[in-house]
Amino acid sequence: MALVDQYGRPLKTADLTRELAAPTLAGIRTIWDRSVASGLTPVRLANLLRNAATGDHDDFLTLAEEIEERDLHYASELSKRKLAVSRLPITVESASDDARDKKLADEIRSLVRKSGFRLLLKDLLDGLGKGFSVVEIMWDRGGKNWQPREYRWRDPYFFQFDQVTRSEIRLRDEADSFNGLPLAPYKFIRHVPKIKSGIPIRGGIARLGAWAYMCKGYTIKDWMSFAEVFGMPLRLGKYGPGASDDDIAILKRAVANLGSDAAAVFPESMLIELVEAGGKAGSAEFFERLAQYLDDQVSKAILGQTASSSGNPGKLGNEELQAEVRDDIRDDDAEQLAETINRDLVKPFIDLNFGAPDNYPRLVIVQPDNEDVKALVDALDKLVPLGLKVEQSVVRDKLGLPDPDPKADPNDLLSPPTSMPAAEIMPGNNRQALNREANPDPDTAELISDKLANDAREAEDRWINQVRTLLEQSASLEDFRDRLLDLYDDLDPAELGEMLARAMTLADLAGRREVVSGS
Incomplete structure (x- = not known):
């Protein structure tokens, strides 16, 4: 069966090795742009944001880029949020302990360890500010498998949204300058952070930061004029x-x-x-307080708090609470980024090389909690001996440990100890002997009871089948109860009686042997 993308479009393998979203010197995907931030006014900013929401987002993307270049505080805070996610540990969870599922998980782990993957995460996180980010996968078929040779970040100017939902990202091209072209399957990684509900272009942090940037621009300009006159x-x-x-x-x-x-x-x-001009000191403090206030609002919008930027944990509460707020934002960003990678990279990689399986390995980006790890180990230590069944791959993924190499030397692998554990210290003289038999022979009574259970299983199964058939034929539970009482007289206990007689004889002979041997 031919591979298709999430929209049901067939995959063209010839497109995988082509560069589909390359920039051009002139035309729709040109790299030349203009400045928007210079001379920004409230009216111009309002029109810019309105146009972006209705489909013309060029000026908004330009402004988002310029804010990140010109506003030191905005750039610093946005960088903190990106780095908080891009440096998190990455684990790959196998779908099950099945050999095929474990092999697929190992392939994804190998993919993650290759150079360029961390840079891919940073490029995708560019969508936090602008509302979306697109990376083109340059596939290579030089070996036996399809492998990403390079991940190329594409300028958001090269893309537009569909005219109906304004949510589907499409490639700008002269072939259809109004609607754009649908993105080729398995070729692009599209990250759209869900910071707020609505169309993607209205969810970028730069939309919030634009107003603070404009107001701070006026503040700094007036502050400089004040300093020129009264400084x-x-x-x-x-x-x-x-x-x-x-x-x-x-x-x-x-x-x-x-x-x-x-x-x-x-x-x-x-x-x-x-x-x-000593009498004007209060006016100078006014400009500083206003600029600081605007910076604090930017910190709240990006990090959810102001303590890490202002160094004053009392601004929004205690320091521990603010760390939790930022952790929530970081974990949400990481979860959304992992979903993007699983959808647009893990699935295509598996489908191209191994066919579409029933279940895919899952990439997880999360900061492990030391307390959670300790609690997990303690719980497994207590519950597994009680009969809890847990797949090894699940535990290894939770702990961030890779699957052991099948070709590894057994002497290099950690395994449970085979020797007898140290004697448990008991009170008084109740200590166990160190020279006690580690694996004593099973008791004779246990052997006889096990054999009796095996021999009686066939007879028991015949009885159970009779009861099951009676239940299926009964019209109600009351009918089943009445017929079950009648069935009791028809059950033949002769076979079980013979087995019990043989077991009693065998037990008698075993007892005589123990008396003779003195054991």
Whole structure:
């Protein structure tokens, strides 16, 4: 059966090795862009965000890129959120302990260990700010299997959304400049972070950060103007009523020179005063507080808290609570990223090389909790001896341990100890002997009872089958009860009686032997 993508479109293997979303020097996918952030006004920003929501998102993507380049605080906080996910441990869970499922999981583990995979995660996390991110897989069939040779991040300008739902990512192309082209199956990894419900372009963090960026731009501009006027002392030159024009000209030059090199020469009879603007200190603090407030709002939007950025854990509560809030955001980002990888990389890789299985291995990106690991080990230590059945692959995946290599030397593998455990310290003289028999022979009574159970199984099965047939033929539970009482007289106990007689005889002979042998 031919492979198809999630939309039912057949796979064309020839497209897997082609570069489908390459940039062009001119045309729709050109790398040339323009600036939007310069001279940003409330009216212009409102129009920009409105246009993005209706399908024209070029200016919004440009602004999102420029904010990350120009706003130091926004760039720092967004980088924290990306790195919090991209550096998490990666594990691969096998679908089961079946040999085929374990082999598929090992193949994905090998894929994850190859160079470029961590960079892939960072490129996909670019969607946190812009609302979506697309990476093109450059497949290679040089060996026996299909392998990703390279993961190429593609500029979001190269893509658009469908006109109906505004949720399906499509490739911009001259072949259909209005609707765009559907993305080729198994060729692209599309990450759309679900930060809020709605169409993807309205879910990017840059949409929130844009307003703070614009307001802080006005704040910094006014702050610089204030510093230019009041940040330096006023240079006031005074001359007497008898000063000539030449004297006044000398004084003006002296005052002007104090503005650049703070050095001037003038007659002793002239006076220059430097008037400090100390009364304006409160106004300067106003600009600083406003800029800090806007930075705090950006931190809340990106990290969910302000403690890690401002160094003041009292801003939104205690430090432990704020760490939990950030952990929640990190874990949610990691879970969504793992779902993207499983859908657009793990599944295509397995399908291309091994066919579509019933169950796929699952990639997990999560920060293991030391307490959870300890609790898991303690629970297994207590429950497994009681009969709990747990697949080894599940436990290894929970602990982040790989499956043992089938070709590994058995001496190199850790295994349960085969020697007798150390004697348990008992109170008083109740300690067990160290030279006790490690594996004593089974008791004679146990052997006889086991044999009797095996011999009687056929007779018991015939009885049970009679009861089962009676139950199937009964019209109700009351009818079954009445017929069951009648069946009791028809059950033949002769065969079981003979087995019990043989068992009693065998037990008698075994007892005589033990008396003779003295054992």
